Amino acid sequence: MVARAQVRAFYDEFFESRMVQYRLFGNRRIELAARRIEPYVQPGHRVLDVGCGIGIVTERIAGRARGGRVWGIDLGGRNVWYASHTVRKSNVSFFTADILTDAGHIRERTGGAFNVITLVDVIEHIPEAERPGLFVRLKGLSAPNALLILTYPSPQYQRSLQRNRPQELQIIDNVVELPTLLAEAGAAGFSLRHYSLEDVWMRNQYVHCVLQTNDALAEPARPEPTLSREIGERVQRATRKAFVLPWRRWRFVTRILKEEQREKSPHAVDS
Numbered sequence: 001m002v003a004r005a006q007v008r009a010f011y012d013e014f015f016e017s018r019m020v021q022y023r024l025f026g027n028r029r030i031e032l033a034a035r036r037i038e039p040y041v042q043p044g045h046r047v048l049d050v051g052c053g054i055g056i057v058t059e060r061i062a063g064r065a066r067g068g069r070v071w072g073i074d075l076g077g078r079n080v081w082y083a084s085h086t087v088r089k090s091n092v093s094f095f096t097a098d099i100l101t102d103a104g105h106i107r108e109r110t111g112g113a114f115n116v117i118t119l120v121d122v123i124e125h126i127p128e129a130e131r132p133g134l135f136v137r138l139k140g141l142s143a144p145n146a147l148l149i150l151t152y153p154s155p156q157y158q159r160s161l162q163r164n165r166p167q168e169l170q171i172i173d174n175v176v177e178l179p180t181l182l183a184e185a186g187a188a189g190f191s192l193r194h195y196s197l198e199d200v201w202m203r204n205q206y207v208h209c210v211l212q213t214n215d216a217l218a219e220p221a222r223p224e225p226t227l228s229r230e231i232g233e234r235v236q237r238a239t240r241k242a243f244v245l246p247w248r249r250w251r252f253v254t255r256i257l258k259e260e261q262r263e264k265s266p267h268a269v270d271s
């Protein structure tokens, strides 16, 4: 088993050797992850970005969660320090925390009840034996109808790295199989909303997986009513009643029933 101090030291070094490069040159994996997450984040949302690294995705999320708040947490102190000095948005905070041991501290600092929790390239770095407990903790930090968004290397990519380029693997770097993930997340109260294999630099290289808490059926959240939206909706309802419904009734009911009658008794005369 790898000690937490070793993992922390690894990511403090990884910060300089790899992560800062993402700020200089951009990174397609991160860009695609941000694009996957953004549509799920609404104004006013509370979001937790677990293993935020240097905060690139956290910053993108904050742009969406206007009027809400986003927290980026990471094991690596240097990542958190760098993120707090480079991401300048009033609705973001970063702090050092281990998601496996510090859930209580995270709840104290943030109030918990997150609408969206993201793990961008993090789940594969969690020790396998700790994953079921991780999902339980994440569920405990979730608001009702929350989403949990995971992006991670696909099993086929991880296996190919293990075979051909093991030196590129990080200190803990597991193959995450979908059935195992669904069983672990399901036991904690999450179910699958979206799963896709994504082409990043190679075909089928990454997984985008969106889980949701198993809450009762609920009406989708509606935007705040405004006068112009109200007028627009009334015009739409009136047009539908006056034109669309009569036309559909003629096209799909009256005409077809008449046709049916004609076919049944071809010699009858229309009244």
Ligand SMILES: C[S@@+](CC[C@H](N)C(=O)[O-])C[C@H]1O[C@@H](n2cnc3c(N)ncnc32)[C@H](O)[C@@H]1O
Residues within 6 Å of the ligand: 011, 030, 050, 051, 052, 053, 054, 073, 074, 075, 076, 079, 097, 098, 099, 100, 119, 120, 121, 122, 125, 126
């Ligand atoms: C591969 S990096 C991904 C960083 C960032 N999300 C990105 O996509 O660029 C994995 C990150 O997860 C963090 N991490 C690993 N285990 C963690 C844990 N138990 N709690 C919090 N962060 C953790 C590491 O410190 C590291 O910054």
